[in-house]
Amino acid sequence: MSEHPTPTADEVLQRAREEIAARRAEEYANRRVPDERAKLPWKRVFLIVSGLLLLALLFSPGAPLEWKMYAVVHGVCAQQHNIFLGELQFPLCARNSGIYLSFLLTLGYVYLIGRGRAGRIPPLSITITLLLFVAIMGFDGFNSLFVDIGAPNLYTPQNWLRTLTGMGMGVSIAVLLHLVLNLTLRKDVQQDQPVLRNWLELGGILVVNLLALAAIYGNLSFMFWPLAFVAFFGITGVLYLVSLLLTSLFMGYEGSVTSIKQLARPATVALLPTLVMLGLMSWLRFWMEAQGLIL
Numbered sequence: 173m174s175e176h177p178t179p180t181a182d183e184v185l186q187r188a189r190e191e192i193a194a195r196r197a198e199e200y201a202n203r204r205v206p207d208e209r210a211k212l213p214w215k216r217v218f219l220i221v222s223g224l225l226l227l228a229l230l231f232s233p234g235a236p237l238e239w240k241m242y243a244v245v246h247g248v249c250a251q252q253h254n255i256f257l258g259e260l261q262f263p264l265c266a267r268n269s270g271i272y273l274s275f276l277l278t279l280g281y282v283y284l285i286g287r288g289r290a291g292r293i294p295p296l297s298i299t300i301t302l303l304l305f306v307a308i309m310g311f312d313g314f315n316s317l318f319v320d321i322g323a324p325n326l327y328t329p330q331n332w333l334r335t336l337t338g339m340g341m342g343v344s345i346a347v348l349l350h351l352v353l354n355l356t357l358r359k360d361v362q363q364d365q366p367v368l369r370n371w372l373e374l375g376g377i378l379v380v381n382l383l384a385l386a387a388i389y390g391n392l393s394f395m396f397w398p399l400a401f402v403a404f405f406g407i408t409g410v411l412y413l414v415s416l417l418l419t420s421l422f423m424g425y426e427g428s429v430t431s432i433k434q435l436a437r438p439a440t441v442a443l444l445p446t447l448v449m450l451g452l453m454s455w456l457r458f459w460m461e462a463q464g465l466i467l
Contacts, residue, residue, distance in 0.1 A: 274342025
C-alpha cells in the first residue's frame with residue numbers, strides 16, 4: 173500500500189486554483205510599479221520641469237504677475253464679479269476664488285490631520301452637509317445668473333456671498349477628489365477611515381475658510397499674494413489631479429501605489445495635457461473676445 177494516497181480530482185483542482193491565485197496575487201503586487209532606481213530619474217525630471225514652469229510664471233517679462241496668473245486661467249474661469257485686495261485684482265472671480273481657495277486648503281487640512289490614505293466617505297450627517305454645500309452654491313449661482321440676464325430673482329447678489337458659498341463647494345470637491353484618487357490608485361488605502369470623521373474636523377476647515385474670507389473682504393492687502401496663489405494653484409491643481417488620475421490609470425498604476433513618490437512618472441507626464449488644456453482654452457477665449465464673439 174502506498175504511504176501517500178492518490179489525490180482525488182477535486183483535490184487536484186483545488187490545489188491548482190490555489191497556485192493560480194497565489195501567482196496572480198504576486199503579479200498584482202508587483203505589476204507596473206517602478207522600483208526605487210527607476211523612480212529616481214522621474215522624480216528629478218518632475219522637480220526640474222515643475223520648477224521651470226514656476227520660474228516662468230514668476231519671472232517671465234512683459235506683464236505683471238497677477239495678470240499672467242489671470243491669463244493662465246482665463247479659459248477655465250468666468251472672471252466676472254472680480255474681487256480686489258488693495259489695488260490688485262484676484263486672478264479668479266469671487267465664486268471661483270472661494271471654490272479653489274477652499275479646495276486646496278481642505279486638501280492640505282486632510283493630510284495635516286492624518287487622512288492621507290482615507291478611503292471612506294464621512295459619516296452620513298457630514299456627507300449630507302457637504303451635499304447641502306453644493307446645493308447652496310448652486311442656488312446662489314442661479315440667483316446671480318437670473319440677475320445677470322434680467323430675470324426675476326430672490327435677492328441682490330454679493331461678492332462675499334459668492335465666495336462664501338463657493339468655499340462650501342470647495343470642501344465638497346476636495347473630499348470627493350481625495351476619495352477618488354485614494355480608492356483608484358492606492359494599494360494601502362484605509363477603507364475604514366473616513367476623510368472627515370466628525371463635526372470637529374469639518375468645523376476646523378470651515379474656520380480656516382472663514383479666516384480667508386475675512387482677510388479678503390476685510391481688505392487685508394498684505395494677504396493678496398498668499399491667497400491669490402492658493403486660489404490659482406487650487407484651480408490649476410484640480411485640472412492637474414484629474415489629468416494625473418487618468419494618466420496613472422493609462423500607465424497601469426491602478427491599486428498599486430503605496431507612496432506618492434511612486435507617481436513621479438505619471439505626475440511628470442500629466443503636466444503636458446494640463447498645460448495644453450489651459451493654454452488652448454485661454455487662447456480660445458482671448459481670441460473669441462478679440463473677435464467680439466463674447467464679452
